[in-house]
Amino acid sequence: MEVNGTVAEGFEPVRAVFVRNFETLGERGAAVVVYRHGRKVVDLWAGTRDVDGTDPWQPGTAQIMRSATKGVAAAVPLMLAERGELDLDAPVARYWPEFKAHGKDRVLVRHILNHRAGLPVLDHPLTPAEALDPRRGPEAVAAQAPAWEPGTAHGYHPLTYGWLLDELVRRVTGQGAGEWIASEIAGPLGLDLWLGLPETVAAMDRVGRAGRLESAPDPSGGLRVRAKRAVTEAYDDPDSLTRRAFAAITPFPDQNDPAYRASALPATNGIVTADALARFYAALIGEVEGVRLITPTTMEAARTEESAGPDRVLVINTRFGLGHMLHGSASPLLAPGSFGHPGRGGPLGFADPDSGTAFAYITNGYRKTVTADPRAQALVSALRQTLRA
Numbered sequence: 113m114e115v116n117g118t119v120a121e122g123f124e125p126v127r128a129v130f131v132r133n134f135e136t137l138g139e140r141g142a143a144v145v146v147y148r149h150g151r152k153v154v155d156l157w158a159g160t161r162d163v164d165g166t167d168p169w170q171p172g173t174a175q176i177m178r179s180a181t182k183g184v185a186a187a188v189p190l191m192l193a194e195r196g197e198l199d200l201d202a203p204v205a206r207y208w209p210e211f212k213a214h215g216k217d218r219v220l221v222r223h224i225l226n227h228r229a230g231l232p233v234l235d236h237p238l239t240p241a242e243a244l245d246p247r248r249g250p251e252a253v254a255a256q257a258p259a260w261e262p263g264t265a266h267g268y269h270p271l272t273y274g275w276l277l278d279e280l281v282r283r284v285t286g287q288g289a290g291e292w293i294a295s296e297i298a299g300p301l302g303l304d305l306w307l308g309l310p311e312t313v314a315a316m317d318r319v320g321r322a323g324r325l326e327s328a329p330d331p332s333g334g335l336r337v338r339a340k341r342a343v344t345e346a347y348d349d350p351d352s353l354t355r356r357a358f359a360a361i362t363p364f365p366d367q368n369d370p371a372y373r374a375s376a377l378p379a380t381n382g383i384v385t386a387d388a389l390a391r392f393y394a395a396l397i398g399e400v401e402g403v404r405l406i407t408p409t410t411m412e413a414a415r416t417e418e419s420a421g422p423d424r425v426l427v428i429n430t431r432f433g434l435g436h437m438l439h440g441s442a443s444p445l446l447a448p449g450s451f452g453h454p455g456r457g458g459p460l461g462f463a464d465p466d467s468g469t470a471f472a473y474i475t476n477g478y479r480k481t482v483t484a485d486p487r488a489q490a491l492v493s494a495l496r497q498t499l500r501a
Contacts, residue, residue, distance in 0.1 A: 113158060116171075117143075120153040122498060129494040130156050133487045138329045141169045142475040143386035144491055147394040149468040150401075154495075155387065161323030163476050174304055174313075174322045174385045175474045176367050180461050181307065181382030182273060183453030184392060186225060186414070186435020187297060187405060188281050188289050194410050198284050200225070200434070204276075207283040208250075214257035223262055224269075224276045225435040226418035230258030231276065232269040232357040232425050240365040244375040246288060249275030259353060260424065266432065267353060267424030270456075271360040274379030277435075290376030300403050301395055303388035308376035322383055324368045325457075328477030346427045357425045367478075389472035393452060393463035397470065411465060415451035426482065436462075443483045446471065446496055457481060460488040467499055 113134045119127045126146065133139040141159030145152065160166060161173045177184075192198035198207075200222045205212035211219070216231075223229040234252050242248040253275050259267070269276070281289045290307035298305045306313065313321055346354035365372045372381060395405045396414070406414070415433045423430040423442075431438040436453055439445040443454050445462045446469060452462020457478040463470045473488045 115156055115158040116169075117154075117156040119156065120148075122501070123154050123495075125494045125498050126154050126491060127156060129490045130158070133490060134158060137487050137490070138477065139475065139487055140164075140328050140477045141173075141323060142473065142477070142487070143169065143173065144473045145386040145390040145471075146495060147390050147400070147470040150394055150398050152387070152390075157386070159476075161476060163324070163326035163328050165324070169323070171387075172304060172321065172385055174306075174383050174388075175459070175476055176325050176373070176380075177382050177384050177389065177459040177461070177474060178367075178380055178455030178457060179270065180384075180389070180453050180455035180459040181377075182379055183436050183461055184293065184297070184305065184382055184384075184389075185274070185277055185289050185307070185378035186453075187392075187396065188292055189221065189225060189277065190406055190410055190414055190434060191296065192281070192284055194406060198280075204229075204280060208254070208279060211254045211279075213255060216254075216258060216262065219258070219262040221280065222418070222434070224273070224280065226266060226432050227269050227273070227423075228263050228266045228419055229269065229276065230260040230262045230265075230267075231256055231272050232267050232360075233259055233353060234272065234356075234360045237360050237362040240361060240363065240372075243361040243365065243377070244371060246278070246376070249377075250279035250282075253279075265424055266419035266421075266430070268357070268426045268430065269379070270357050270425070271377075271379050272357075274377045277378050278376065288376050289378045297392065297405060298388070301388075301391055301400060301405075303391060304385040305382065305388040305392065306384070307378060307382045309370075309373040309383050311374070322373070323476050325476055325478050326368075328479065330479050343427045353425050354427055384472075384474065386472045386474045389459075389461040389474065390470045393461055393470035393472065397463045397465040398468060415449060415465070428483075430483075437483075444489060444492065446492060446499075454483050454485065454488065458485045458488060460485070460492070469495070469499065471495065
């Protein structure tokens with residue numbers, strides 16, 4: 113396996129594990145980038161940009177990051193709150209009056225970010241075409257009754273999170289989350305990061321810009337939700353919150369469809385290079401070439417535990433701050449103070465303020481893992497051991 117890129121002295125174990133992922137875990141194409149105190153110390157890529165293709169992965173190859181998109185999208189309300197444009201403790205209906213139907217006047221902005229809004233499911237799932245209409249998703253969640261009393265429990269909102277956040281941002285700023293990210297986050301940092309892939313970038317697919325995501329064989333043994341029989345039963349039960357939450361769009365769109373990539377779904381379809389995702393997290397915890405996205409005070413709020421314990425949707429113990437997953441058994445990150453977000457099937461981005469570290473891994477090989485993909489976890493483990501050495 114030919115691995116491209118560089119690692120700083122001392123970070124060679126990360127490269128060794130990256131190679132081993134291709135040799136033993138069925139990796140087809142991937143990249144990993146690590147920043148330390150604003151300086152890039154790991155920058156590796158290998159394989160092909162498509163799972164079943166021959167075009168080599170390039171330094172600027174981007175991939176869909178699935179739910180790792182949520183960690184990027186979460187920065188938008190945090191930045192708006194810091195600027196005084198959004199109150200995290202205000203009712204969502206203050207900004208979005210139609211939302212208060214069915215007792216949702218008790219849902220706070222904070223509840224969207226910490227997955228306590230009680231709205232992980234839709235009684236009437238959207239078709240793929242409806243899901244890509246920026247009006248239909250928000251209309252559906254506004255009309256939906258909560259599955260539990262808002263604020264009293266937490267449960268991962270795999271798809272509805274995107275419509276909730278996008279419409280809230282639109283009501284406050286007049287822009288969708290994708291537009292706001294482009295102008296206020298990706299632009300200042302020079303990131304190859306898109307929520308709504310522009311036509312100019314999509315047209316470059318032929319020369320290796322945005323790779324295709326496909327299912328890949330999993331030598332590690334398939335679904336790796338570390339839990340008991342209850343988890344499997346929840347995914348198999350069509351009436352469970354688990355099954356219904358992941359079926360809010362039925363059937364799920366083709367993730368390689370240009371129409372899907374051009375849309376803006378802040379829960380699932382951000383497209384990014386590994387370098388851009390790592391730089392984003394580096395800019396949450398410090399300056400990157402003179403740009404810092406949030407203050408230390410906001411950063412501490414982002415990684416403060418808001419929800420913990422049994423997750424009513426994932427049926428395992430999860431921990432959330434304000435829009436980010438926190439280090440824990442469901443999604444092990446670098447250390448207890450780390451915050452970020454995995455994507456179903458592999459991608460992972462996070463920051464660890466205590467060590468000044470930002471990490472990003474993207475892949476074209478989609479797996480059935482929900483939170484802790486073995487390929488990403490192997491890289492995180494190697495990084496953890498490197499920093500302890």
